[in-house]
Amino acid sequence: MTARAGAPSSFTVTEFAEVPSLGGLYAKGAAGSVAKRPRAGVLLPQVAYRVPGVDTSGSAARLAEYQEVVGEPASGVLSAGFLHVLAFPLATAVMVRQDFPLGLLGMVHLRQAARVLRPVRIGDRPEILAWAENARAHRRGVQVDLVAEVLVDGVLAYRGVSTYLAKGFSVSGDAGGVPGREGAGQEAPDPDTGAAGQSAPDAGRAPWSPPLPTARWRLGKGIGPEYGAVSGDRNPIHMSALGAKAFGFPRAIAHGMYTAARALAEVGPARRGDAYEWTTEFFKPVLLPGSVDLAIRYAADSGADVAAGPAGGFVYDGWRTGRTTRHFTGTVTPL
Structure with missing residues (x-):
């Protein structure tokens, strides 16, 4: 996994004032999945979403509850798991776009890879970026990476790559995103039948x-x-x-x-x-x-x-x- 920050230079960056709510995104994704039927030729939108400053000062209680549920010791430092939680709605917002070719319903989470380069603490105002890239063939359909980055004071602190499978789809020609990045050419496990x-x-x-x-x-x-x-x-x-x-x-x-x-x-x-x-x-x-x-x-x-x-x-x-x-x-x- 690379340590560089930022989406590919060819991507358009759309800015949000705050991280969107997952509840509304799931509803939108469920409705939009009906029209996204399996087909050949998957082209990912070349767009990244960005929230310039997330106020974490009000997340102390939520972090404490998260730590209790997963068994993390009490701390003001955000683990990689909580950083994923923090960024996941922005990545989901990319997946429910009308021009995102894969339906949210039925997406299979195959793999999670994350790198924490420096601690992120309650009280920091991190920048969050998310985008989709690297659509590639899988024997059951198409794999795609959802990338989320967290920066503090302009320095990359966290990078997470969530690899999903959409069954029944296939790539042809230009798959969109950036070829040759993390996971390219590697075939993920077969999904459960x-x-x-x-x-x-x-x-x-x-x-x-x-x-x-x-x-x-x-x-x-x-x-x-x-x-x-x-x-x-x-x-x-x-x-x-x-x-x-x-x-x-x-x-x-x-x-x-x-x-x-x-x-x-x-x-x-x-x-x-x-x-x-x-x-x-x-x-x-x-x-x-x-x-x-x-x-x-x-x-x-x-x-x-x-x-x-x-x-x-x-x-x-x-x-x-x-x-x-x-x-x-x-x-x-x-x-």
């Missing part, structure tokens, strides 16, 4: 055997609404069994970013430091209520499972307790 929302391991990989767990999470059905309240992400698949069943799930599923953020919290601020890289690859969804085993270990001791991961730092895996159903894997690497 069931309902959209999470992904499943690549069928071509060797069978996976869980390592020795270092923690066990017992997740009640209320964790979806709890994380939804602190993140603003109230997608129906996380809120209730009824909402999840409407999208083909047997019951509500945990937010992928909740599980990733909780794993980041398990690594802890002391071990990751002030500057770190954090990645998560999502596999099978976590059904609620449910139990998840987690293993955190040094990357140097993790073996072939993370051959593509960074040297040094920590590796984590989460899977269904008593099974080999892998939910996610990730890395935390001090910089």
Whole structure:
């Protein structure tokens, strides 16, 4: 992941006075998804959204609630998970544009990669940028990166890349965005053949055997609404069994970013430091209520499972307790 700040120079930058509300964006995205049917030829809008100064001084209570939900220790420093939450509505606003070719409903979150280069604290007035780039082929459709950056005093503090899959679409000719950037040429895991929302391991990989767990999470059905309240992400698949069943799930599923953020919290601020890289690859969804085993270990001791991961730092895996159903894997690497 590059450390440079700013959208590609060819992009038009549209400025917002404040970060938009996710609730209204979801409603717009749901309505607009109907017209965005799978087709060939995906061209991304060459536009970036920008909020020049976000007042975080009023977010102390929300940050404290977020830290309690995901297990982060109380602090005035915004973790990478909370920075994602802060920037996610602006990235969603890009996805619900009329000229964004992929429908918001059914988008599968495959991977999250973030880099924190300096601490962002309550009281800072960060600038937030978001745009979409790097549409590329996947055997099930089209992958696209949603990029979010947070700058403090004009200096890049955080860069997050959320990789999504839109099934049934295909690229042809110029895919839009900027080719050759993060993730280009890499094929993400096959999505689950069931309902959209999470992904499943690549069928071509060797069978996976869980390592020795270092923690066990017992997740009640209320964790979806709890994380939804602190993140603003109230997608129906996380809120209730009824909402999840409407999208083909047997019951509500945990937010992928909740599980990733909780794993980041398990690594802890002391071990990751002030500057770190954090990645998560999502596999099978976590059904609620449910139990998840987690293993955190040094990357140097993790073996072939993370051959593509960074040297040094920590590796984590989460899977269904008593099974080999892998939910996610990730890395935390001090910089």
